[in-house]
Amino acid sequence: MNEVTLQDAGARLGSLIARAARTGESVRITRDGCAAGVLVSVETYAELQELRRDRDRRLLAEQAAADARGEIAWIRYPARDRSELARGLNEALDL
Numbered sequence: 623m624n625e626v627t628l629q630d631a632g633a634r635l636g637s638l639i640a641r642a643a644r645t646g647e648s649v650r651i652t653r654d655g656c657a658a659g660v661l662v663s664v665e666t667y668a669e670l671q672e673l674r675r676d677r678d679r680r681l682l683a684e685q686a687a688a689d690a691r692g693e694i695a696w697i698r699y700p701a702r703d704r705s706e707l708a709r710g711l712n713e714a715l716d717l
Contacts, residue, residue: 625650628658642666 624647631638631651638649642663649661662670688694695714701707 623648623650623660625652627651628653631661 626634626638626649628651631649638661641647642649642661646663646666648663648666650657651659651661685694695716701710
């Protein structure tokens with residue numbers, strides 16, 4: 623993965639995008655020596671989005687299964703006041 627400063631990325635944005643699209647190579651963009659972002663190809667971005675959707679579907683299925691087994695405590699919302707909210711959270715979290 624290439625690395626460029628934010629200032630350099632701004633000056634070379636067009637060529638960096640073209641290179642990412644052509645080669646699939648990612649570019650890390652830094653600000654003050656720290657990672658600030660990453661430029662990726664459209665294909666890579668689509669793959670990452672699909673991985674996120676798969677993860678979210680899996681987590682949702684796990685939560686639905688736990689709910690079906692009665693393992694999830696639900697609290698009433700909205701609470702009428704802070705103390706009701708605190709009691710509900712404490713019950714849900716077994717505090």
